[in-house]
Amino acid sequence: MLNIVLFGPPGAGKGTQSEKLISKYRLIHLSTGDLLRGEILQGTSLGLEAKKLMDQGQLVPDEVVVGMIENKLSANPNSKGFIFDGFPRTTKQAEALDAILEKFKSPISMMLALEVEKAELINRLLERGKVSGRADDANELVIENRINEYNNKTLPLKSYYQAQNKLSTINGIGSIEEIFGAICKSVDALL
Ligand code: ADP
Numbered sequence: 004m005l006n007i008v009l010f011g012p013p014g015a016g017k018g019t020q021s022e023k024l025i026s027k028y029r030l031i032h033l034s035t036g037d038l039l040r041g042e043i044l045q046g047t048s049l050g051l052e053a054k055k056l057m058d059q060g061q062l063v064p065d066e067v068v069v070g071m072i073e074n075k076l077s078a079n080p081n082s083k084g085f086i087f088d089g090f091p092r093t094t095k096q097a098e099a100l101d102a103i104l105e106k107f108k109s110p111i112s113m114m115l116a117l118e119v120e121k122a123e124l125i126n127r128l129l130e131r132g133k134v135s136g137r138a139d140d141a142n143e144l145v146i147e148n149r150i151n152e153y154n155n156k157t158l159p160l161k162s163y164y165q166a167q168n169k170l171s172t173i174n175g176i177g178s179i180e181e182i183f184g185a186i187c188k189s190v191d192a193l194l
Contacts (some may be wrong), residue, residue: 004109005030005084007083007190011117013149014124014131015175017184020117021088023183028190033075034088035068036072038136058138062092062156081194084112092157097164100173112193114164117175117184121150172194 009017018034025032039057041090042050053063068090072096078102091097104110119127132140139145150184164170171189 004082004107004112005190005193006087006104006109006111008087008111008114008164009117010114010157010164011175012119012121012124012153012157014144015117016179017088017117018116019179020183020186021086023179024086024186024190026067027187028084030081030084030086031075032086032088033072033090035071035090035092036088038071038075039063039068040185050178058145060139060145060152062152065093065095065099068092069096069103072100073103076107079128084109087111088145091160092153094097094159094163111164111167111169113169113171113189114161115189116161116170117182120171120176122146123176159186 005034007024007030009021011026014123021032021034024030031048037052039050043054043057044050048145049067056063072087079085091100097141101110125143128140128146129143131137132142139149173182173185173189
């Protein structure tokens with residue numbers, strides 16, 4: 004199985020590149036952000052709780068997202084592999100993911116880390132906010148919070164995967180096709 008962690012700060016382009024990766028490599032896309040927004044749309048109690056945190060740019064509790072990912076993995080036993088988008092976001096989540104994948108005997112193959120500097124991220128998110136309808140994209144203070152959460156809690160995961168020799172960094176500035184080209188080069192080197 005090809006299991007890819009697509010990593011990067013909010014606004015780095017993970018969603019866009021995920022779409023291209025799943026169609027080229029026939030993988031299943033698991034985005035905890037999308038799953039959480041699905042819960043919010045359905046008005047579940049999990050969604051209501053998550054929304055309060057998401058609207059402030061804070062992470063939701065590890066147990067919540069780990070549970071969602073475990074359900075999705077169990078529901079797709081015959082997949083060629085998965086793209087993890089926006090997950091894991093903390094060391095606890097990364098450890099939980101390793102433990103779950105151990106059961107399926109198919110570890111993480113690689114982490115692709117998209118690198119984009121802060122000023123560009125803020126611009127992109129504010130632009131997206133004009134059309135996405137996402138409350139967390141509309142407000143610069145919330146965007147700052149998300150980037151701070153990323154720097155404090157999520158960035159250490161690069162070292163986590165580097166220690167397993169699985170880190171591949173990608174320049175996230177350029178055209179969508181250029182970036183996708185660099186990603187494919189990295190993925191194909193593994194196949
Ligand atoms: P982005 O990467 O553009 O910030 P996402 O759609 O991945 O957006 O996530 C939106 C929000 O959902 C996050 O700010 C956070 O509140 C919550 N969230 C998503 N994934 C996780 C996760 N793995 N752990 C904790 N919170 C999460």
